[in-house]
Amino acid sequence: DVKVTQSSRYLVKRTGEKVFLECVQDMDHENMFWYRQDPGLGLRLIYFSYDVKMKEKGDIPEGYSVSREKKERFSLILESASTNQTSMYLCASSFNDLNTEAFFGQGTRLTVV
Amino acid sequence: QQQVKQSPQSLIVQKGGIPIINCAYENTAFDYFPWYQQFPGKGPALLIAIRPDVSEKKEGRFTISFNKSAKQFSLHIMDSQPGDSATYFCAASLMEYGNKLVFGAGTILRVKS
Numbered sequence: 001d002v003k004v005t006q007s008s009r010y011l012v013k014r015t016g017e018k019v020f021l022e023c024v025q026d027m028d029h030e031n032m033f034w035y036r037q038d039p040g041l042g043l044r045l046i047y048f049s050y051d052v053k054m055k056e057k058g059d060i061p062e063g064y065s066v067s068r069e070k071k072e073r074f075s076l077i078l079e080s081a082s083t084n085q086t087s088m089y090l091c092a093s094s095f096n097d098l099n100t101e102a103f104f105g106q107g108t109r110l111t112v113v
Numbered sequence: 114q115q116q117v118k119q120s121p122q123s124l125i126v127q128k129g130g131i132p133i134i135n136c137a138y139e140n141t142a143f144d145y146f147p148w149y150q151q152f153p154g155k156g157p158a159l160l161i162a163i164r165p166d167v168s169e170k171k172e173g174r175f176t177i178s179f180n181k182s183a184k185q186f187s188l189h190i191m192d193s194q195p196g197d198s199a200t201y202f203c204a205a206s207l208m209e210y211g212n213k214l215v216f217g218a219g220t221i222l223r224v225k226s
Contacts, residue, residue: 033214043157058213097208098144099144105156106154
């Protein structure tokens, strides 16, 4: 079974803290993604990576950065957490093939207080 | 344009009914159109997907209808069951852009028993 594992289900952080969200996949996928899910807005792409040390901005990258030092691991970093970053964060991975399925982790519910 | 517009926002049907969820897209270059199903507390999981050279695809009780000229596609759930109650997301992607999925806003489906 394909597994995408996010390190935390729930996180509560204070405004201004630096926050790390970790994601690991075990299927040797080239592509990895970070999405943010908010009610009524669907899933919006923050960053994605198609190879180790490669990254590209998605639709809402402001306030976020990412790191991919190993193929199986993709980290999302909130440089200085703000209350408007309270959300559900979803990591996904896929092969870089035509019509390939993306597999999602279970999500991290982040609350910034 | 990278948007995918999804409707309705929520839907309640009786058991055995046929809920229909609609999506429209702008970018004619999209080459893959998946539907994802998400249960509370879980990440989205692929339900069914279609390519633009096919007008309909059926898997079990789930059918995608695709209208390339109208740039629209829809999900039909035959003989709906309470266990189908979930949030459904349509999406579109383009392999040229690393298979980044562009998601609709989601539809919350409730099937009443």
